[in-house]
Amino acid sequence: MNVLVTGADGFIGKNLCLRLSEEASVSVIPFTRSNTIDDLAGLVADADAVVHLAGENRPQDPAAFEQINVGLTRALCDAISAAGKRIPLILASSAQAELDNPYGKSKLAAEQAVQALAGDGGNPVAVYRLPGVFGKWCKPNYNSVVATFCHNLANDLPIQINDPAHEIKLVYIDDVVNAFIDWLRAPGTGFQSQAVAPVYEVSLGALAEQIKAFGNCRTSLVSERVGTGFVRALYATYVSYLPTDRFVYDLPVHGDERGVFVEMLKTPDAGQFSFFTAHPGITRGGHYHHSKTEKFLVIKGQARFGFRHMHTDETFYLDTDGDKPQIVETVPGWTHDITNIGSTEMIVMLWANEIFDRDRPDTITSKVAHERT
Helix, strand or coil: CEEEEECCCCHHHHHHHHHHHCCCCCEEEEECCCCCHHHHHHHHHCCCEEEECCCCCCCCCCHHHHHHHHHHHHHHHHHHHHHCCCCCEEEEEEHHHHCCCHHHHHHHHHHHHHHHHHHHHCCCEEEEEECEEECCCCCCCCCCHHHHHHHHHHCCCCCCCCCCCCEEEEEEHHHHHHHHHHHHHCCCCCEEEECCCCCEEEEHHHHHHHHHHHHHHHHHCECCCCCCHHHHHHHHHHHHCCCHHHCCCCCCCEEECCEEEEEEEECCCCCEEEEEEECCCCEEEEEECCCCCEEEEEEECEEEEEEEECCCCCEEEEEEECCCCCEEEECCCEEEEEEECCCCCEEEEEEECCCCCCCCCCCEECCCCCCCC
8 A cells, every 4th residue: 555645744644654554555746845836746646645734824924824724725735636535535634624723724715625526536534633743753832732742841941831720632653643544544435524532731830730740750660550541641742842952861879788778660550660689698688578579580690588477487598590590588577688699799689569668568577587508
């Protein structure tokens, strides 16, 4: 499939073209600002589908609304009709097509042009009235508050909020691209009004506070809930605006004669991650928990884990090393320790199911005591 993408060098266009390039059976035909309307006939002749993204939303001259949003759309439809091709067409419209302003009127007229193409030529046509779209590569300080907030806060620049309670509706760029590609795979027939899901609703104040919290994670080490939904999408957007010198950040290192201990990441409800080292012959640990659980992974060196049951005094030992990845779990009610029994430094990854709380540590010192010979 050859897919003609107008506005290929815009925000949505860049993301869509990259995704389409990942499909072995798809070739992208870009139409950018370097092209003219006269180029459309030749490009359409080679196209099996069209995604029409090109448009103006903040031109210096309002006449550009009519010239680009309406005129280019009509010229594109004329080129498709002249080629006699019943190829599928996606139009990226705007939720403002419902509003009585120059931009909204131009988007509505563009919708009417592609609807006429569906009626006259029988082309499958999908119109997506998009709310604000956010994600990587969106231009900041232009027409996206998410891009502006993410860019400015990632670069220690100020942001301005006139009405923190003002609610906005947003869709994420990956969801937009996925919707377009899914429709191109099965376009159906005739004119269709389509939508991208999910739509997120958030106040400007809440949006700003969430983005600020992402930056705070680097000092507190406590991650926001970035695994699903809006926060996941917003975090991916935020980090895409980090300057290259902020791709890295330092962690506190706690060291003594035994080795070092480094906390890497803490989560609100899924525990924390860290690692520690131990020199040959060093034993670390020697405590038990009532409820806390841990998982240890030796990634370098040789280790002997010791356990003693706090009620029965039963002892148990096991050896692991970095050549065979194994998880060793600590069990509530068993005091435990770990000894480097090798001749080189031991490095161990550690996950605990909760963030360490100094006021209620659930970590009680008690030696394993009985050594295996």
